[in-house]
Amino acid sequence: MQIKESPKTYDAIIVGSGAGGGMSANILSEAGLKVALVEAGPYFDPKDPETMTQLKWPWESPRRGAGTKRAFGEFDMSWGDWEVKGEPYTHAEGTKFMWWRSRMLGGRTNHWGRISLRFGPKDFKHKDIDGLGENWPISYDDVKPYYDRLDKMIGVFGSKENRYNDPDGYFLPAPKPRLHELYYIKGARKVGVDVIPSRLSILTKRINKERGVCFYCSQCNRSCRVYGDFSSGSCLIFPAIKNGGQIDLYTDSMVKNVITNDEGLATGVSYINKKDRKEYTLKGRVVVLGASACSTARILLNSKSSQHPNGLGNSSDIVGRYLHDSTGAGRMGFIPDLMNRKTYNEDGVGGMHVYSPWWLDNKKLDFPRGYHIEIWGGMGMPSYGFGFNTSELNKYVGEQIGGYGDKLRDDVKRFYGSVIGLSGRGESIAMYDNRCELDPHTVDQWGIPVLRFNYKWSDYERNQARHMTNTFDEILEAMGAKVLGDKPTKENDYGLLAPGQIIHEVGTTRMGNDPKKSVTNRMQQLHDSKNVFIVDGGPFTSQADKNCTWTILALSMRTSEYIVEEFNKKNL
């Protein structure tokens, strides 16, 4: 098979169109660079009626929203989930990692929770506090200007709270709490847990003429037709194209490796066109990888050459190592006071209106890092699964479980909106041995060697999960709730979810000043090849008890502007 070479040379080839790649495409094209944006999935625009699921009713589908073909329910806007057909991944024996991939323009930004938290000053230097992991080579002050611009460019609601490690931003006003959230505020405060308005990249107020304002359907996970929430397509890629940016989109194009020359510098990428199953190459002066922490590691490891025998950027043998995800654990409660609710339209923004940032000092605890608490509940729209075992709540009000007929019908109604859930999302410690590497025995349907994961939690995370569930039970009881389900125990890691399950994969190409201990420098530029940059979560030295997207965006902005500078200085 002959490899087809593109005659054009781009200034930059960007791999991946999610948060990192979308931001880079926006910044580079605005600066006048000629950009190829290469995405492994198809084209997607949230306003396209053909693929839109927002405001669909459950009865429009014969399976009523069930997750048969999409793990988070069939209206969730992610094409691809824990599994992608024909693109497997494997595990080292006795380990588990769950890897979510969205194969579409905009990637996972089309369905994510929009929780947009800045990392704080401590989060960049946590080794200084507890001696674990590694400090970032940069500090909050290096990133702050980019967070500031990001807030105004994309929009995030929240509130000024003057909390040292949860820095304020240029916030849009927060939505008012809903009834179950008022119960949460009361319960949390009673047991000394802080609660503040949540911080989500959803427009509660107009920020420009191009994007619409939130109309409170609570379906950000379905991607917004009026662009009222952040997704990489609606907020970064489409505006850049509209403003005359020279961006060529290559969709359904799966990048296999970066091509390098005799000096070890990148000259382009090789990709498989999924439509005709043929291999093509693109030429570029700079390669920007934003394929996701693990996919980028895979591309680098698959980019072996005589100059880079261990894979591109991998002279340190660090590529794929220090992979880490947020921790997660949760509890649910039933609030008898919320029975027999008067119904009204309670749909809010897509997600919680209030949350609890980390409020304790780890010095007094048996685990090193914090977590934040997310809250769910209310009178949401029924879909597949609604009514399952509802009658079991009878046990908490001294009535018979089970049954049928009018009593059952009444049960469904009186219990509607009376269950609340609390989820913890915390920081794990990045470990040298937690990694993804190439599986020497397996290729995907495109002939590309796949990743093999090797990831285990430590007692740091297990103890943190134990603290989460203990705290949640306390809060729930203080709210007047009956805690549902068995208390997790040591045998099930205190309810700690599997690595990868929170979908915050970071750390596989971590940044640092020492090329022997890190993959990129402080500008997210490969130590081993100066015209290759990484703009996804890979360069994260540590995760923080925050969601990673807002920091991916800020850092991608920073790196992309550095690329423009270096380009103009003719250093690239």
Place this chain on the structure above:
Amino acid sequence: MKRRESLKGLLIGTVAGATAMTGCKTDKQIKETIYKDLPDYGRTPEEKDWDKKILEAEPFFNKHEMETLSILCDIILPRKGDHPSATEVKVPEFIEFIVKDMPDNQLPLRGGLMWLDTETNRRYNKQFSSCSKQERITVIEDIAYPDPDLQKPAMSPGISFFNRLRNLTLTGYYTTKEGFKDLGYLGNTPNVWDGVPQEVLSEHDVQYDPEWIAKCVDQSKRDIIAQWDEKMNLIS
């Protein structure tokens, strides 16, 4: 739609190996013919193929099973006043779809229906569907409630079956327009959320803290473009 058209145009114009994109229109026309009778709710081509396969497949339940299922669904949710029964909103048809979409349900439901007939045969020497109303309810009473201490172990298979069927019936019912009406669900429509109604706050003895509300959106200004002073205060 103009912008999208132009974006798509750009896409087609610049992709190396544009062969991939040519003939697209014909493909689309073909697909529209193939999928024209399918429900339209934003499916990818692969998902459409799956729906088509299920919707065009042979029925899973035979006539007798379907008849029994319908009787059971209406025992679980009979008509009540203006609110229709489970069969009136096609819950059995929903279950027929689901067992093909999620085949794990097939054996428990088929086996459970058979178990029920066996049980009524033993008691009354006839199949469940031929039983009188009273006979049916007598059996249902024995399987409609959990029995964690296994006080009547012979009923266990029936209890598991009925629990599964109750779940599917409730889900099938409350994901219909009529089910929404019964429940009082009023969302999934453009709205401007401006807090819990005062009467509900009073009823629950909670209130909005003025300090908190000061941080919240003034919905009368939602369309005014946001501006801040240099101290991060919103000033518009």
